Amino acid sequence: MALPALPTHLTLELVTPDHAVAHEQVDEIQLPGVKGYFGVLPGHTPLLAVLGVGQLWYRRGPDKTFVAIHTGLAEVLPDRVTVLCRSAERADEIDVARAEAAKQRAEAELKKPQMKPEDFERVRIALMRSLTRLQVASRTRMRG
Numbered sequence: 464m465a466l467p468a469l470p471t472h473l474t475l476e477l478v479t480p481d482h483a484v485a486h487e488q489v490d491e492i493q494l495p496g497v498k499g500y501f502g503v504l505p506g507h508t509p510l511l512a513v514l515g516v517g518q519l520w521y522r523r524g525p526d527k528t529f530v531a532i533h534t535g536l537a538e539v540l541p542d543r544v545t546v547l548c549r550s551a552e553r554a555d556e557i558d559v560a561r562a563e564a565a566k567q568r569a570e571a572e573l574k575k576p577q578m579k580p581e582d583f584e585r586v587r588i589a590l591m592r593s594l595t596r597l598q599v600a601s602r603t604r605m606r607g
């Protein structure tokens with residue numbers, strides 16, 4: 464009996480509570496899982512993954528698009544990846560001055576003595592968001 468053909472593309476659906484960031488046919492996706500970055504190609508085994516703060520990229524042919532992600536969930540199926548996250552911005556949507564100001568605020572707070580553990584964690588994640596946004600903003604669509 465012939466095996467079913469593997470899908471050749473992935474449909475990526477990337478949404479936040481307030482906007483649809485991407486709905487595209489892509490060849491490859493890399494996602495920021497809480498336990499580390501992982502890649503998805505067409506035909507991937509189904510899985511559910513919790514996402515942390517970091518960069519997501521997707522590739523269509525030679526073109527990669529980078530997105531700054533703030534925590535969410537990804538459902539991976541052989542021909543489809545659905546990502547729901549708290550916030551997501553493509554490089555061209557990022558306000559660099561705002562991210563730089565957020566970074567400086569977080570760094571100043573981290574220098575305060577005797578922070579409560581819950582405050583430290585909140586500020587650490589805010590710093591990661593700002594650094595991720597600055598990193599993504601520094602990329603334009605690039606090849607390879």
Ligand code: ATP
Pocket residue numbers: 533550551552556557558559561562565589592593596
């Ligand atoms: P800030 O302190 O500047 O508000 P934040 O990390 O606390 O940053 P979030 O709570 O993660 O902000 O995001 C709130 C909303 O603002 C989201 O819709 C997010 O996409 C948007 N946002 C936050 N920072 C930026 C930025 N630098 N450029 C564009 N959009 C941003």
